[in-house]
Amino acid sequence: MEIVTERLFLRELKESDYEFFSTLETNELCLKYESDIMPSKEYIDKKFRDNLQDKYKTSRDRYRFMVVKLSSGELIGRIILWKIDESINEWEIGWDVHPDYWGKGYAPEATREVLKFAFTELGVHRVQALCNDANSSSEKVMIKVGMKKEGTIRGVRKLNNSWYGSHIYALLESDFMNNN
Incomplete structure (x- = not known):
């Protein structure tokens, strides 16, 4: 699964992403609104292995996209899309961008394309996102x-x-289709 935007390339997680994955999991600025406990290496190792397995499932309920800067090939973040309620085809989306790339519009650019994928390829009805009420950047x-x-x-x-x-935000398929 690959998605290309004007400045970004989104692809599934692969073995060689471990170091960057670990950096996002342990970066204090990335954790600021999520956790005050630094994850252990064992936790990160298990989470990475579990994440790698998602792409091999025949019935997908989770997509993990690594965000790559097209101009340099650098990993700059990730976006996760996962099913939360099958009965109404509701999914949730979340993102992490490395602090070196904050404020450059990469998160909305990548998120828009993953939302497009959710609505046009997966036929999702509703996508929601949550953020800590102090996290104005994610909002x-x-x-x-x-x-x-x-x-x-x-x-x-x-x-x-x-x-x-x-804070809870959501986008319905009908709203997305009417605005795109």
Whole structure:
């Protein structure tokens, strides 16, 4: 599975991505809104192996795209799309971009194309995304790709002895098709 945008190449995870994968999993800036616990090497190893196996399943319920900068071939991030409710064909999307590439529009560019894949190739009805209510950068990505805010779950995540909420945004297939 491959997707090409104006500046990016999205492809499935492969063995040679381990070092970059591990960097995203342990980067303090990437973890800032997700966890205050640094993952162990054993955890990262298992997660990487499990992630590699997803592409070999005959019935896919998860897609992991590594985001590569076309001009240089550098890995700059990843996007994950996974099924959360089969009965209504609802999926969730999430992304990580290495901090060296923040603020350059890569997350919305890649996310738009994965949403297009979800709606046009997979026939998904609804895609949602969640972010920590303090993570304004991720919230901006959701808005830029056309997602609509559906609400905030209050006090659902504890980081560094403080409670945070999660904003929920979603995009329906009909909204996507009408705007693209």
